Amino acid sequence: MASTFSALKKTRQSRLASSSAPSHVQSALTSSSNAAPAPGSTDVDLDSAGRDSTSLQSYGLYPELPRTLEILSTPTRGRGIFIRSGEDGGGAVKPGTTLLSIRPHISALSTSSLDAYCSACHAPPDPQKEGGSALKRCTRCKIIWYCSSKCQAADWAAHKPECTAIVNFQSHASSASANLDGGGNGDAGSAHQSHRIGEEGQEGGNRVPNEAVRALARMLWKKKREGGDSVWWREIEAMQSHRENIAATQHGTVAALAHTLTAYLSPTPSSHLEVLSDLGIGSARDLVDLLSKFTTNSFTLSTPSLSPIGVFISPITALINHSCAPNAVIVFPRAHPGAENRLEVIAIRDIQPGEEVLTSYIDISVPRVHRQKELKERYLFDCDCSLCSADTNGRAEPREGIWCSHGCGGVSLIPDAAQKIPSACEKCGKITQIDADELKHSIQLAEESLEKATAIEFTDPARALLLTTITYNLLLPTHPASSHPLLALTRFRIPLLINELFSLPQPTSLAEQHQRDAHVDEVCRAAAQCVAGVREVFPEGHPVRGIAIAELGKLLCVEVSPVESSDGGSTSSFETGTILSGLETTRFPRGADRLRLAFDTLLRARHELGIGFGVGGGDVGRQVEGMIQGLERELSAWRKVTSSTKVASVTSA
Numbered sequence: 155m156a157s158t159f160s161a162l163k164k165t166r167q168s169r170l171a172s173s174s175a176p177s178h179v180q181s182a183l184t185s186s187s188n189a190a191p192a193p194g195s196t197d198v199d200l201d202s203a204g205r206d207s208t209s210l211q212s213y214g215l216y217p218e219l220p221r222t223l224e225i226l227s228t229p230t231r232g233r234g235i236f237i238r239s240g241e242d243g244g245g246a247v248k249p250g251t252t253l254l255s256i257r258p259h260i261s262a263l264s265t266s267s268l269d270a271y272c273s274a275c276h277a278p279p280d281p282q283k284e285g286g287s288a289l290k291r292c293t294r295c296k297i298i299w300y301c302s303s304k305c306q307a308a309d310w311a312a313h314k315p316e317c318t319a320i321v322n323f324q325s326h327a328s329s330a331s332a333n334l335d336g337g338g339n340g341d342a343g344s345a346h347q348s349h350r351i352g353e354e355g356q357e358g359g360n361r362v363p364n365e366a367v368r369a370l371a372r373m374l375w376k377k378k379r380e381g382g383d384s385v386w387w388r389e390i391e392a393m394q395s396h397r398e399n400i401a402a403t404q405h406g407t408v409a410a411l412a413h414t415l416t417a418y419l420s421p422t423p424s425s426h427l428e429v430l431s432d433l434g435i436g437s438a439r440d441l442v443d444l445l446s447k448f449t450t451n452s453f454t455l456s457t458p459s460l461s462p463i464g465v466f467i468s469p470i471t472a473l474i475n476h477s478c479a480p481n482a483v484i485v486f487p488r489a490h491p492g493a494e495n496r497l498e499v500i501a502i503r504d505i506q507p508g509e510e511v512l513t514s515y516i517d518i519s520v521p522r523v524h525r526q527k528e529l530k531e532r533y534l535f536d537c538d539c540s541l542c543s544a545d546t547n548g549r550a551e552p553r554e555g556i557w558c559s560h561g562c563g564g565v566s567l568i569p570d571a572a573q574k575i576p577s578a579c580e581k582c583g584k585i586t587q588i589d590a591d592e593l594k595h596s597i598q599l600a601e602e603s604l605e606k607a608t609a610i611e612f613t614d615p616a617r618a619l620l621l622t623t624i625t626y627n628l629l630l631p632t633h634p635a636s637s638h639p640l641l642a643l644t645r646f647r648i649p650l651l652i653n654e655l656f657s658l659p660q661p662t663s664l665a666e667q668h669q670r671d672a673h674v675d676e677v678c679r680a681a682a683q684c685v686a687g688v689r690e691v692f693p694e695g696h697p698v699r700g701i702a703i704a705e706l707g708k709l710l711c712v713e714v715s716p717v718e719s720s721d722g723g724s725t726s727s728f729e730t731g732t733i734l735s736g737l738e739t740t741r742f743p744r745g746a747d748r749l750r751l752a753f754d755t756l757l758r759a760r761h762e763l764g765i766g767f768g769v770g771g772g773d774v775g776r777q778v779e780g781m782i783q784g785l786e787r788e789l790s791a792w793r794k795v796t797s798s799t800k801v802a803s804v805t806s807a
């Protein structure tokens with residue numbers, strides 16, 4: 155029989171003076187359950203076609219689901235969202251179509267983002283605003299920041315209990331947990347669930363529970379406000395839970411999350427049970443169930459340029475199943491101070507009526523074995539998507555290739571654990587001469603350096619850059635731009651290189667100017683290398699591609715001397731196509747040619763952004779559009795100067 159917190163309270167209260175959540179949680183994690191499935195959970199009956207004919211909407215859930223979409227259940231993936239077929243449907247969907255636009259149920263900023271973004275609208279401070287660009291923080295808890303009093307007022311119902319909890323947590327935290335790791339987010343390429351759980355971060359020296367804990371608490375407080383019978387809460391209840399099957403490797407994490415959440419929700423250990431019970435958590439099993447739902451169904455909150463800044467829950471969106479070759483993406487295209495921050499699910503390729511909408515939960519730029527491991531551990535399934543089961547047809551998988559050692563420009567597949575030598579080159583058919591053990595070692599070294607650098611990215615960016623520079627240069631001669639972990643290293647290094655560039659002092663001599671120019675070119679090379687890799691592993695229109703190409707375009711607009719220094723060699727001829735595909739990433743033109751290259755690059759970015767972020771390309775698309783118009787004016791000014799120079803030289807001749 156399931157133990158309830160009220161029963162436990164009577165018999166064990168004296169022993170609960172110190173926090174006892176983990177032991178309850180551990181037993182709930184290991185015991186089996188005969189709890190009834192939530193309405194419409196994956197245990198629903200299937201019809202002969204393998205689909206659920208019972209619509210969850212008949213329970214009154216998901217009123218915001220557009221008519222063009224429907225929820226169906228499949229035998230292998232559970233419930234999913236499909237493009238409605240038949241007369242009621244809206245027909246095939248084109249790339250760039252917004253399938254769903256909705257406000258998340260709950261969101262919370264990661265600890266490192268708290269003072270950089272408004273906690274209500276998630277926009278950064280408005281630099282145009284009179285009286286400075288700073289956010290204003292809550293004067294009581296001094297942790298949560300807003301862009302305006304309008305946003306503060308809009309968030310007050312959610313922040314009121316949070317404010318008290320933060321203040322209490324800070325005074326009791328030292329006995330609650332010793333874990334003070336930062337609560338930062340993971341990958342920016344997928345909107346799905348890459349945040350870390352069960353950890354705490356520090357904000358200005360204060361102890362603050364991380365975003366997962368704060369989001370869970372906001373969920374429970376809102377449940378209390380709206381009621382357990384509200385559609386809002388029933389949608390959360392209907393989310394899939396893997397409570398029965400949580401991997402043993404995840405038990406510690408779930409227990410730590412439960413521990414911190416309990417300490418955060420209740421001011422003293424002796425009030426834990428009462429507070430949880432008041433919030434509708436009647437047993438340890440309820441708590442584990444909630445945490446499992448959160449782990450399986452939460453998403454990374456991101457900016458319009460895909461920087462991860464927190465976590466959010468959206469039960470409709472969480473009905474979408476995974477594919478490593480997705481046909482849709484989840485993005486936040488716009489973030490404006492004071493405006494509603496809406497997530498959009500956008501089609502990135504044609505989707506036919508009756509076809510399932512699929513997004514990726516993880517970074518799809520990594521090799522199959524890494525993807526499978528992450529999906530298995532966190533989401534408990536073996537991915538059989540088209541990419542995971544694809545026969546590469548003799549073509550080297552771009553994530554796992556090395557350059558052919560015979561100089562033909564082709565790629566060979568790196569040897570797997572059983573093999574000792576790489577497979578034949580896809581182009582010339584010859585075997586690449588490389589020491590398999592050495593290759594394996596250098597890949598491992600690069601993965602480790604990336605992990606270490608990620609941990610110190612914000613505290614010691616110079617060292618993070620140094621760590622990755624060594625391994626980046628080690629892989630560069632033998633690995634194509636799309637290979638793992640070279641692409642990850644390239645993507646990681648770009649913001650660090652940009653920061654370094656913008657922290658350089660204004661040049662005061664020609665020599666300093668040339669040094670700065672060389673630095674600009676180095677960042678452009680990294681951005682071009684990134685574009686080349688990203689284009690191989692992300693499908694056309696994927697937002698990661700649009701952002702990478704826009705980044706390169708913007709960097710090419712950074713002012714450099716119109717002519718290269720005499721020791722820089724001559725400017726080679728170039729074509730945008732070759733630069734974008736990474737074949738020519740060593741030299742960039744100057745003057746008008748550089749502007750033309752920037753212009754062409756931004757045109758391509760506009761096209762990709764218009765798919766991945768929907769019509770207009772979101773905030774980044776708008777910015778790119780402005781730059782395109784500016785470049786058009788500059789290029790026409792160059793043309794005028796050139797033609798008047800020609801006229802002048804003809805006249806003087």
Ligand SMILES: C[S@@+](CC[C@H](N)C(=O)[O-])C[C@H]1O[C@@H](n2cnc3c(N)ncnc32)[C@H](O)[C@@H]1O
Nearest residue numbers: 196230231232233394472473474475476533535
């Ligand atoms: C966010 S939920 C998606 C909705 C879920 N199918 C449901 O019924 O609520 C994630 C869970 O769905 C299942 N799932 C998602 N994509 C899958 C896939 N490609 N193959 C098998 N199971 C999948 C897994 O159980 C996973 O943990």
